[in-house]
Amino acid sequence: MNSFSLIEQKYLPELDTEAKIYEHKGTGAEILFLSNQDENKCFGIAFRTPPQDSTGVAHILEHTVLCGSEKYPVKDPFVQLLKGSLQTFLNAFTYPDKTCYPVASQNIQDFHNLVEVYLDAVFKPRITRDFFMQEGWHYHLEEIDQPLEYKGVVYNEMKGVYSSPESVLMEASQQSLFPNTTYGLDSGGKPEVIPQLTYEAFKEFHANFYHPSNACIVFYGDDPEEDRFRLLAEYLNAYSKIKPNSSVEVQKPFVEPIRVTLPYAVSESELNPTPMFTINWALPSPVKAETVFSFNLLDHILLGTPASPLRKALIESGLGEDLTGGGLETHLKQMCFCVGLKGVDKKQLEKAETLIFDTLQTLVTSGVSDQDIQAALNSFEFDLRENNSGGFPRGLALWLKSLNGWVYGADPLELIAFENPLQKLTQQAQQPGFFEAMLKTYFIENNHRSTVTLHPDPGLATETESAEKDRLANIKNEMSLPQLEKIQQQTAALLQLQEAPDSTEAIASLPLLNRKDLEPQIKTIHSQEQFHKEATILQHPLFTNGILYMDLGLNLNILDEDEIPYVSLLGNLYLEMGTKNTTYSELSQRIAITTGGIYGTPFISPHEEHADSIHHFFFRGKCMLSRVDDLLHLFKEILLHPTFDDSERFKQIVLEHKSDLESSIIPRGHSAVMTRLKATDHTAYTLNEKIGGIDALFFARDLLERIDTDWLKIHEKIETIHQKMISQNGVLINLTAEDPALKNLLPKVEQFVSTLPTCSNQPTQLHKQTYSTSEALIVPSRINFVGAAANLYEYDYQMHGSALVISRYLQTAWLWEKIRVQGGAYGGMCAFDQRAGTFTFASYRDPNLEDSIEIYQQTGQFLKELKLDEAELTRSLIGAIGQLDAYMLPDAKSFTNTKRQLLGYTDTKRQKLRDDVLSTTQQHFNQFGEILDAAFRNPRVAVLCDQESAVQAGLKTQTIVL
Known part of the structure; x- marks a missing residue:
């Protein structure tokens, strides 16, 4: 406390928070304490980091400072924390003129561990040349006679960014307004400029900007202030005040546009x-x-x-x-x-x-x-x-x-x-x-x-790739044999570093919770269930600060297969086409004036107990408790009196929907391939592909072609869907507010239910669809998204909660090392779906294709041979428990519990999963490896890539997406 001066103190009633602004006496570091009862404790440190070029130096540094530090000399403390902490948030962001390092946790000791590792990372990082090469860029040459390549995590990440037209447009828009300032550059890095960054300039950037005098620091939540001072003083007291040159110039106004x-x-x-x-x-x-x-x-x-x-x-x-x-x-x-x-x-x-x-x-x-x-x-x-x-x-949102x-x-x-x-x-x-x-x-x-x-x-992607290959070929041709041999040696040394495990001593340096710190019992969410006529009403008494959250779920299991693709449009059709009593403009205004918003979302998933699927469409609304009548009236207006007659308005909605789907393909390529791969294994996931996957995009395009010539049939189809859906039968209403308010609300909600019609539509029998086992989804991208999947239940796997531990371990160990660190992709991930049995791999912004598939196939063997010490196993259990205990705000808590009840995912089953997780042993890892090894000898493959990559990889089916 003696090292800090209190500058300002103020109670913020609007946030129920005590705010204190401090200055560190020795450095002038600016520190904000936001103290309240929020158990999700947050810390963040930001540095002003305006770049002077588009080499991506700030972005590369953001990655590299998390590659080990003085006190924690492991290669990837960031991933070790992902693997073995109860963090509710752990990441870093590069903005055009600042770099931010935020963490959060509900556990006080875990929170302190995270803060210490991050403080050591930013102030005392091991930013070696090897890590600069790995995270930024380097010449890659394993054999002298091979082509020279660029590799690096950020380099490949930015190739992915520049494959998205919307990203290019937004970057160009910003740069066009501020051409003579730091905003006229790309802080993330332009792929063609990144290789101009030298290691010396990279080191200098850290020395110039990563200093307490250039920092903005926040603590938020219910952690003690004395701990905050102690954590900060250890690092800040080692510095003296400087005047960093980190201000951003204002662009001189244009004379003409x-x-x-x-x-x-x-x-x-x-x-x-x-x-x-x-x-x-x-x-x-x-x-x-x-x-x-x-x-x-x-x-x-x-x-x-x-x-x-x-x-x-x-x-x-x-x-x-x-x-x-x-x-x-x-x-x-x-x-x-x-x-x-x-x-x-x-x-x-x-x-x-x-x-x-x-x-x-x-x-x-x-x-x-x-x-x-x-x-x-x-x-x-x-x-x-x-x-x-x-x-x-919340604390990090306020800080940003x-x-x-x-x-x-x-x-x-x-x-x-x-x-x-x-x-x-x-x-x-x-x-x-x-x-x-x-x-x-x-x-x-x-x-x-x-x-x-x-x-x-149409030729830009090919021209860009060709230009890169030509540039590298010319560079190689101008190099002498000793220069090439040096690059070969550097490549081999980097690969050796990447493949070498951290020492036991280095791993032991990282703070780690004990198993006794893990709560053995699940966190239950209290709810009350009752029935009114044919409807189920759930009540979740939670503190919401005077807000009502209302979820209205309509049954979709009465829809035919040819009606399912329209589900992706339902929210927009009901909320943006108007009603018989009001135009869509008036309806939008009423929603905005009287509520906190209404939107629609489908929920389709396999059931826990049987082979059937749960199909619901939810309208999710919120309002102040004083506006409950307005919200209920809006729901009644939207559901009972919609109009779908305006073909031009319908076309506008479909156009926007198609455009949104197209825009999301490349930025979320991993999601597209995982959705596609899961579609084969269960009817529910076939429906999800048709509603939100590549099939949904194809449907939207086809629908657009038919609107002008086939409008009467399309209109009839929508009206039929509406008549089937709007019924008391199977409707589910979820209410979330303080307990006294819920009691007063119930009669109004029951009255609302009574206005819904009753009908006797029978559930339809929908079928899963088989997709290609080897498919390339063709897009104009300079980078790939590589997926593979297999159904483990077909190989007699019996579900056990250890699968959650193992999946998380693979993602934060094996895939991190092989796909990201060694392969240069931005990320690799895997997931096991316990309901359908699908185990899915995917990579994100990946320069490789066949190599990544091969790594997926080697995963089983890796697990079969794996030997874990007690600390590593404990770390894995902690990470899995952190995933199970994700922090949720009241609306998320109640909606999550509602979905659990729909799926038959009882608290007994949740406790069984938790018990399994906590009892996981190395033997579970080895046995899971046996299953994976067998299942992935011939996996299903789906890859989002360009035409040339698909041909080279020999993928059997090529589906043109963009």
Whole structure:
């Protein structure tokens, strides 16, 4: 405590949190304590790291500091923590001008362990040349007569990023606005520039920026303050104050708007590739809450709902398939706003650009509607007060929001203490002309803007790869034999380092919980179940801070097979086509004005007890308890009086859906191949492929082709689905709120159930579909996503909870070493599905293909020969228990418990799984290896890759995706 000065102390009632800002006396390090009753304790340390080029130095350093440190000299302390801690969050992020290292845990000792390892990592890392080569880039040459290659985890990661057109567009949009600042560069690294980074420049970057004087540090939660001081003092007290040169220049305003045109890669088989564009505006700095909040509201007004005037104008114009650009960005020194369209005919580009400006001018001239303002205010305030960060820890979400101003000199509390600025803004927003003046000043009359257009280039991917090969061939040709031999020796030395295990002493240096620290009993979630007519009503009495969460589940098991693909559209159809009593714009406004939002999501899974599947479609809504009547009325309006008559609106929804699916393919390639591979093993997973996989994309494309010529049949199909679904029979309602409120709610919910019709539709018998056992999903990507799967139940495997321990161990040991460290992929993963029996492997942004499949096939042998010491086994058990005990906010707790009840996954079964996990032995690993070895001799394979890679690998089926 003596090393720290208290600068500011304030209670934040809106967060029920005591905030204290400290300064470390010796270095000037800025520290924020946020103390409250949240058991999910969080720590984060961020450094201002503006790069001077696009070599990706900040990104590579983010990876490399987690490759061992002075106190913890293991090769991968990060993965050791993933493997053997109870962490609820563990990661690192590189932004355009800062690098962040956050951790979280519910266990106090585990939390302290995580903080110590991270502090040692950032301040005392082993950033050796070998780790620089591994994580960044290096010349790879195993034999003199082989072609020279580039390898490196970040290098391959960024090749994947630049394979996504949307990523290219967003990066180009940012760079176009700030060309003379650090934002005109790519902090992640451009693949063609990364090999220009030297080890010396890399080391210098760490020395310049990873210093307490350049840090923003946070502690959050219920951990004692004296422990926080103790942990920090050990590291900060070793430094003296410096003046780091880490400020970011402000871009000089443009005199005239600029235009940028770039190519993007499409498959050569693409019949009608189309351009995409954004118009981008530079905005003020995000250091004042009132400024940021006002632009948050304006962003919601323009784009936040289907009824938002700019969004509506662009979508209804028919000039493109879907919005692109993302709207408001607040994590730079100058905020920016980016909006545009993708799927635009090149002849219509000018018309689409004009439409954006015409729409904004109309809003200035005619005024923003009161309804749009109220919708924005309610949605924004609800989000602030709910403080729902999903699976991301609340404390880290607050820290990242704070950093948006903090790293540029703002008070750390400026953007998170929202009560006063929100009240001021609410008053300002009611004043006539407030938003119109913003639109005029920052959009209409703002010449600091750019238009970025990407044009499709079918040959770009091939040309880029050829250019890289030619560049490497030329480099090799210019090298002398001694130079080549040196590279060969460096390659061999790196491979040897990667394959060598850490010493027992190094592993022992890492802090580790004991088995006695693991809770033997499951955490139960209390619920009350009752029935009203044909409906089941679940109540979860949990503290929700005055919010009701309501999940309404409709039975899908009455749908025929040809109706299932439409399920992917249901949420949008019900919520974005309007009703018989209200237009879709009015409906969207009412939802935003009176609730915290409503959305739809399917839930389809095998049952625990029998071969059948559970098929439900959930509408998930939330509101303040004072608005329960409004939420129930909206549910009634949406479900009982929908209209699906507008074929043009339907086409717009399908276009947006198709575009979303296409945009997600390359960024989530691992998910696409895993969904595809599982589809063969169970009816439920066949349905998931048809609703959310590659098949869903094919269905959306086919549906678009048929709308104009076959609308009556399509409309009839949708009406039939609606009539089947909307019924009391099999409906499930889940309510989450404080106990007294639930009792008052129940009569209203029962009355709502009574308004639903009853019908006697019989469940249909759906069938699983067999997919190719060797399939390439063809996309224009410079990097691969490699998957393989087998059904272990076909090899007489009997489910045991040790499978969870083993899967996690494989992911954090075998696959990490073989796929990521040695193979250079961004990641490798595996999962066992205990209901269907599918064991699935997948890699992410992988430069390899056949080698990765071979590694999957070697996994069984690896497990058969594996010998684990007690510490390593304990580490594996801890990681598995951490996975079982994932931290959840109230809405997630209740929905998870609801799904468990649907599936028949009882607390008895959960306890049995936990007991299995805690009793796992090495013998379980070895026996599991026997099963894997047999199952993966001829696995099913699915790979997302380009045409050339598919041909070289001899994959039997080639399915063109993009």
